[in-house]
Amino acid sequence: MRSSHTGGSPRKSGATSEFKNRRTFLKGSVATVAGIGLAGCSSNGDGNGSNGSGSNGGGDEAEIHVVTGETNQAAKQWFDRMANQFMQETGIAVTMDYSSLSPTERISTLIQTGNTPELATLDTGQAAQLAFRDQLAGVSELVGTFEDEYGGDVPDNVRLQMDGTDYTVPLWTNPTQVWYWSDVYEEYGLESSAALTWEEYQEIAAEINSDDMYGTVVPSATSSLSSFTFWNFLTSNGGSVASRSDGDVQIALDQGDNKARAVETVEYLNELHEYSPRASDFEWGDILQSFVSRNSAHSIYGPRAKLQVINNTPERKGEVRPHFPVHNGTEQFINNGGGWVLLDGAEYKDEARQFIEFTVRQNRLVDFLTSVAPVHNFPTIAEIAEMDEYRNSEFISENFRERDLEIVQESFEKGISWGGETEPYNQYGPSLFTSQELGTLLYNVNISGKDPEQAVSDTAGRLRDVLSNLQE
C-alpha cells in the first residue's frame, strides 16, 4: 500500500489533501466502471481493484519503489541484485521501475498520481529540478555514511547542496575529457600531453582535418551536448555563466571580464568549427557515432567514447586516449554526476534510507562502478578509485591504461559542477544548463553566422529569463 500516507511538510498538507480527493475520485470512478461495466468479465468483484492499489486490510508491509533511467543490461542486473539481496536481508520489498524515458518524467507522473516513489537515481541536473520544488528529502547523513564506508570525502564538485543540506548521494561522476585517436596523431607525427593548450588543439585539428576525417567536432545545435561543450570551454577559459551578488545568483555571461571570456570562447569554437562537421543537430549519440566511425579525430565527452570503441571495434581500443584542452593556465572542465535521491513525499523514507545505505556498503558500489559504464561512471570518492577491487577489476585493467585513469581522475579533481561556479553552490546552475540556451548560442554563431558579441548578449538575456522563472 502506498496511498494511505504521504509525508511532507505542513505547507504541503493542503495540496496533498486535495490531491487525495482527486485520487479518491479517480479510484471511485475506476471502481464504478469496473463494478458496473466489467461485472462478470474481469473484476474480482470486491471493488478493490488490483495491483495492490486497494487497501491491504490493515497490514503495512513496506515496499520501496525505485525509479531509474539506468536501463542497460549491466545496470539492470546490478539493481535487481541489490533489490533481491536487500529483500533477503531485511524482508523489505524493492520494486525497480526502469524508465526508458527521462526518469524525471516518470517521477512527475508518479507524483501527480499520488504514487511518489521512494527513491530514484538521477543526474545532478535532474535532481536539482526536484530539489527546487521541495520534492527531495535531505540525505546529508547518508553522504556521511558513504564517506565513512570508503574512508574519503565526497568533494563539493559532485554534491548537490542547498543551504548546507545534501540532496543527492553522489555515486558516480562523469568528468569531461577530449578523447582522440592516437594512431591518427602518430600518422601525422603529432605529440599529445594530458593538457593541450587551445592553440595546440586547434593546430592539431587543422592538421588532421581532411576529406577522410574531420579534425574535431564542435556540436552546434540547440542541444544539451552543445551547451555542455560551450560551458566546458568557457570554464577552461576561466569564465562563468553565473555569479553571486549580495548573495543572489545572477547571470554573469555578459558582465565585465567575463563577457570578454565568453566572446573569446565563442570565437574560438567558431574557428574550431571550421574543422568539424556542421553538427547542427548533434546530440550525445551523434558525437560518439562520429568518433567511433572515425569520421572525426576527437570527441569531447567522457570515457564513454572509449567504451563505445571497446564495444564496436575492440581491436582499436588501445588507440583511444584522453586529454583536455586548457587556456591561460586554467585546467578546469565540468563534472556532471549522479546518484541516489530520496523523494520527500514518499511513504517509506526510513526503509529507503536503509536501502541507500545497503547499496553503498561492502563494496557493492564498487561492483556498480566496475560493471555499469566503468570509468565513464567514475567514483566520486578518490579512495574508491585507488582500491584494488576497482583498479584491478577485469574490465578496467584489461581496457584502460594507468595513464588514462590518471587523466580521468585529474579532470575529475579539477572539475567543477554546474552549480560550482559560485560560493555557495548555485542551485540554479543545473537548470541553466538544461535550458540549452548555451547550445543555441553556438548554433547562432556557427550555423546562423551571428556576431559573437551580440549572440553572447542575447543568450545572457534569455538566461536571465530562465533564471527569473526559476526564482519566482
Added chain:
Amino acid sequence: MSIARFIDYIPQSVHDRVESDDRIIGTLFLLPVVLLVSFVVFLPVVWAVYNSLFDIGTLNPERNFVALGNYVDLLGADPMFWSSLWKAFYFAVGSTLLQLAVAVPTAVLLNKELRGIAVARAIALLPYLIPTIVVGMMFTWMGHPELGVVSNGLEDIGLTDGPMYFFGSERWAMPALIVANSWKFTAFIVMMVLARLQSIPESHYEAAQMCGASAWRQFRDVTLPNIRNVVLLVLLLRGIWMFNKFDIIWILTRGGPANATTTLPVYIYEIAFTQYRMGTALAASTLLFLLLVVAGVLYLRAFDPASEVET
C-alpha cells in the same frame, strides 16, 4: 414449417415484449463500452480542461487556482505559442497534401488488374506497419549529412556540392520531416482510396469508354467524383492527426534546430517536461483541442464527407 411462417404465428404482444427486451439487452451490452469510453476519453478531457485553470508544477502536486491566467499568458505573452501553432499548421497541411498527392495516383495504379498487383498492394501498404521509431531511425540514417544515402546520392549526381543537413538546417528540417512522416502515413490514404475505387462498378468506365472518353476524362468524370467524399474524409482525419503529431518530430529533430520544427504538440511537451509548467501545458492542450474541434465542425458543415457512408 419455415422460421418466417413460425414467426407469423407469434402474437403481436409477444413481438413487442421481445423487441423491448432486445432494446434493454442491447443497451446493457453497450453500457460497459460507453462507460469505458467515457472513462478513458471523456474524463481525461474534462480533467485536463479543469486543471488548465490551475497553476500546477509538473514535479509538484500543489495547485493554485489562476482562472484563465494560463490562457492569458499563452495567448498574450508567449510568442512561442503562436510560432509553434503556425509550425503545426505548416506541418499538418504539408503532410496531408503530400500524402494525398502521392496516395491518390498510387491507389489508382494499384486498382488496375495487372500481374503481381496483389504483391504491389502489399508492398505499398507495408510502411504503415512499420513502427514510427523504426521509421525515425531509418530517416535519421538516410538523412545523415556525412553517411546518409540521400545526401551522398545527391552529391554523386551533382545536384549538391556538399553534405545536405536535412534535419540540422532551419530551412530543410520541416520539409524533411514532412517527407519522412508522409512516407509512413501515405499508405493509410492509399488503403482508403483503393477500397473506394474497388467499389466503383466497371460498367461506369465501360459507359464512359463507349462515349469516347479519354483516360483523363474517365478519371475526372468517373473516378474523382466517386472518391471525392473519401478524400474529404481522409483530409479531415489526416489533418487532425498530423496537427497532433508528436512522435516522429521528437524522434527526428526534437523541435530543432533553433525551434524550426517546434510544433504545438512539441511545445506543449516542452512546457510540461522542460519548463515543468503542467497547468500551462494543459491550457495549451485545451486550446489545441478547441481549435481542432472548431475546424472539424466547420469542415464537416462545409463538405459533409459523412454522405460517403450513405452513398
